[in-house]
Amino acid sequence: MKFGGMVATKIDDWQIFQFLEELGYDSGWAPDSQMIWSDCYATLALAAWHTSSIRLGTGVSIAGTRLAPVTAHSIASINKIAPGRTFLGIGTGHTAMRVMGQNPVPPSEFRDYLRVLRGLLDGQEVAFEHKGVSKPIRFIDPELGCMNTADQVPIYVAANGPKALAATGAYGDGRISAGNEPFAVLSRNLERIRQGAKEVGRDLGDDFHTSVMTYSCILRPGETLKSDRVIDEIGAEVVSSLHFWYELYLQRGNENFVFEAARGAWQDYKRYVEAEMPLDRRHQLLHRGHCAFLLPQERRFVTPELIGATFALVGERDEILERIGELEKAGLKEIVLLPPRAVARQNFREFSEQIMSRY
Numbered sequence: 216m217k218f219g220g221m222v223a224t225k226i227d228d229w230q231i232f233q234f235l236e237e238l239g240y241d242s243g244w245a246p247d248s249q250m251i252w253s254d255c256y257a258t259l260a261l262a263a264w265h266t267s268s269i270r271l272g273t274g275v276s277i278a279g280t281r282l283a284p285v286t287a288h289s290i291a292s293i294n295k296i297a298p299g300r301t302f303l304g305i306g307t308g309h310t311a312m313r314v315m316g317q318n319p320v321p322p323s324e325f326r327d328y329l330r331v332l333r334g335l336l337d338g339q340e341v342a343f344e345h346k347g348v349s350k351p352i353r354f355i356d357p358e359l360g361c362m363n364t365a366d367q368v369p370i371y372v373a374a375n376g377p378k379a380l381a382a383t384g385a386y387g388d389g390r391i392s393a394g395n396e397p398f399a400v401l402s403r404n405l406e407r408i409r410q411g412a413k414e415v416g417r418d419l420g421d422d423f424h425t426s427v428m429t430y431s432c433i434l435r436p437g438e439t440l441k442s443d444r445v446i447d448e449i450g451a452e453v454v455s456s457l458h459f460w461y462e463l464y465l466q467r468g469n470e471n472f473v474f475e476a477a478r479g480a481w482q483d484y485k486r487y488v489e490a491e492m493p494l495d496r497r498h499q500l501l502h503r504g505h506c507a508f509l510l511p512q513e514r515r516f517v518t519p520e521l522i523g524a525t526f527a528l529v530g531e532r533d534e535i536l537e538r539i540g541e542l543e544k545a546g547l548k549e550i551v552l553l554p555p556r557a558v559a560r561q562n563f564r565e566f567s568e569q570i571m572s573r574y
Contacts, residue, residue, distance in 0.1 A: 216539060216542075216543050216547070216548065216549065216550065216574060217241040217242065217426075217548060217549040217550075218239075218240050218241055218242075218549065218550055218551075218552070218566075218567075218570075218571050219235075219240055219241055219242035219243065219244055219270075219426070219549055219550070219551035219552070220235040220240045220242070220243055220244070220551070220552055220553075220559075220563050221243075221244035221245075221246060221274045221428060221551050221552065221553040222243075222244075222245070222246075222553070222556070222559055223246065223251075223252050223506060223507035223553075223555075223556050224245045224246055224247075224248075224252040224253045224254070224255050224258050225252065225253050225258070225556070226253035226254065226257055226258045226261070227253075229258050229261035229262050229265065230265070231243075231559065231560070232262035232265070232266055232269065232271065233262075233265055233266055234560060234563070235269060235563060236266050236267070236268060236269040238563060238564060238567040238571075239567055239571060240269060240563070240567070240571075241269065241270060241549065242269060242270040242271070242272070242302070242549065242551065243262060243266075243269050243270070243271050243272075244272060244273065244274025244275075244304060244428075244551055244553075245258050245259050245262070245271075245272070245273055245274055246273070246274045246275065246506075247273055247274075247275065247276045247277050247280070247311060248277075248310050248311045248314070248505070249277075249280055249311060250311070250314045250315060251310070251314065251502070251505060251507075252507075255273050255274075255276065256273075256289045256290070256292070256293060259271055259272070259273070259293050260292070260293060260296060263293055263296035263297035263301070264296055266297070268300070269300070270300045270301070270302055271293065271297055271300060271301055271302070272290070272293075272301055272302035272303055272304055272371070273290065273302075273303055273304045273305070274304045274391070274428070274551065274553075275304035275305050275306040275371070275373045275391065276289075276290070276303060276304060276305050276306070277305075277306060277307070277308040277311040277312065278305060278306065278307055278308065278320045278324075278325055278328045279307065279308040279311065279312045279317065279319060279320045280308065280311055280312070282345065283328045283331035283332050283335070283343070284331065284335060284343060284352060286303070286305065286332060287331070287332050287335040287336055287354075288335075288354070288362060290303040290336070290368055291335075291336065291354070291362035291363055291364055291368065292361070292362055292363075294362070294363040294364070294366055294368050295360070295361070295362055295363040298363055298365075298366040299366040299367075301366075301368050302368060302369045302370075302371055302388075302389075303332070303336070303368055303369070303370050303371065304371045304372075304373060304391055305328075305329070305332065305370060305371070305372055305373065306319075306372070306373030306374075307319035307320040307321075307322075307325050307373070307379070308320060309393070309459060309462065310458075310502055310505055313462055313498060313501075313502065314498060314499060314502045314505075315498070316498040318466075322376065322378035322379055322382070323378075325378075325379060325382060326378070326381075326382040326385070326386075327344075329370070329372065329382050329383075329385070329386035329387065330385075330386055331343055332370060332386070333370060333386040335352075335353070335354060335364070336364055336367075336368045336370070337364070338353075338354070338364045338365075339353065340352065340353035341353070369388035369389060369424065370386065370387050370388050370389070371387065371388065371389040371390060371391050371424060371426065372386075372387040372389070372390050372391070373390075373391050373392075373393065374387075374390050374392070374404075374408075375392060375393060375404070377407055380404055380407040380408050380411060381407060381408070381410065381411030381414065382411060383408050383411060384407070384408040384409060384410065384411025384412035384413070384414075384415075384417065384419065385411050385412060385414065385415045385417065387408075388422075388423065388424060389423060389424025389425060389426060390404075390408060390423075390424070390425055390426070391426045391427065391428055391551065392404070392426070392427045392428070393428055393459070394427065394428065394429060394456070394525055394526065394527075395427055395429050395525070395526035395527060395528070395542070396427070396526065397526065398541065398545045401542075401545045401546060401547065402545060402546070405425065405546050408423070424548055424549065425546055425547050425548045425549070426547070426548060426549035426550070426551055427542070427547060427549070427550055427551065428551045428553055429525075429526075429527050429528060429550060429551070429552065429553070430448075430449050430452040430525075430527050430528070430529075430552055430553055430554060431449075431527065431528035431529065431535065431552055431554075431562070431566050431570070432445050432448040432449050432527075432528075432529045432562070433530075433531070433532050433535060433565055433566070433569050433570070434529070434530055434531050439519075440519040440522050440529065441519065445529070446509070446514065446517050447509075447555070447557075447558060448554065448555070448558050448561075448562055449517070449522065449527065449529060449554075449555075450509035450513075450514060450517045450555070451504055451505075451506055451507055451508050451509045451555040452506055452525075452527070452553060452554070452555070453516070453517045453521055453522055453525060453527075454504070454509060454510075454513050454516055454517065455505050455506045456521070456524070456525050457480070457481065457484045457516060457521075458501055458502055458505060460472070460473060460481060461484070461485065461488055461501060462501070464485070470485075474524040476520045476523060476524055477518075477520050477521045477523075477524035479518070479520065480516050480518045480520060480521040481521075483515070483516065484513075484516050487512075487513075487516075488501065491512075506553055506555070507555055507556045508555055508556060508557065509555065528550070528552075528570075532569050532570065532573075535570055536570060536573060536574060539570070539574060552566060
């Protein structure tokens with residue numbers, strides 16, 4: 216099992232990637248959310264220049280805010296500074312698109328986006344369509360050495376839906392899921408990826424990378440899921456699940472996907488959103504503090520039931536170690552932690568000392 220750290224990207228704190236490297240983390244992930252955080256590629260450039268061994272990449276870059284050739288060029292530029300230890304995480308844009316009042320990229324467009332990325336990062340010429348016009352494109356003037364496509368840049372796709380999972384199998388080198396999944400769900404999704412690869416005549420092999428973005432809190436003696444320190448460490452991540460659920464509720468027109476144990480918190484949150492967030496600004500207000508800090512008025516939604524529904528790594532040390540073992544048996548290869556900004560270093564250190572050192 217590998218371990219990674221993801222941070223709410225803040226360009227004047229690029230040193231946190233050095234910190235992750237010193238603690239022994241395998242990877243550092245910089246999210247791409249243009250209305251909230253610093254630019255991921257600018258931050259990664261600083262991190263790449265000042266580190267030597269940690270793998271670095273986007274967590275994740277957003278297809279809807281950059282053309283595929285631009286994304287390919289940006290990550291190939293980072294690969295010039297950190298050759299062989301750069302990866303590209305890519306997704307359709309749950310937060311980055313919705314915070315602008317827009318929908319994520321549709322599955323068919325996302326699949327073609329991945330096709331263009333795959334070809335360009337492999338140094339190939341590809342057909343690229345923009346505004347109804349299709350032309351062959353490739354990186355030119357390689358003798359200038361401005362980008363690096365000689366050292367492979369693995370593509371890790373943020374995929375949860377069936378079409379995105381199939382596209383991951385067709386063009387990806389790995390997958391990152393948003394949140395831990397029960398054994399049966401993880402197994403089913405991996406099978407959908409394998410089937411997607413089979414449909415295009417591709418053999419994924421054993422090196423296909425499987426990772427999850429989650430969060431963790433190691434309980435101290437006497438603490439419970441209601442303890443203030445615990446809520447401070449995980450509250451922002453717990454409530455971000457409600458942000459996502461509310462968007463799904465609007466998209467699907469139903470709430471059948473909500474876990475029964477968490478329905479109390481969900482109904483309370485839904486009433487709060489519809490009473491406190493004006494419709495014309497809801498797309499902005501809904502995502503305030505996303506994964507980075509917990510709004511005081513939203514603290515009440517961090518219930519033990521909702522924590523349990525996210526399947527996160529919260530519990531005593533031995534419980535977390537056992538859970539990681541189960542995830543590995545199910546086929547998971549990397550756990551990527553995203554703690555709130557204010558407690559990130561403390562959270563990363565405790566996990567490294569108490570979990571990574573023993574696993």
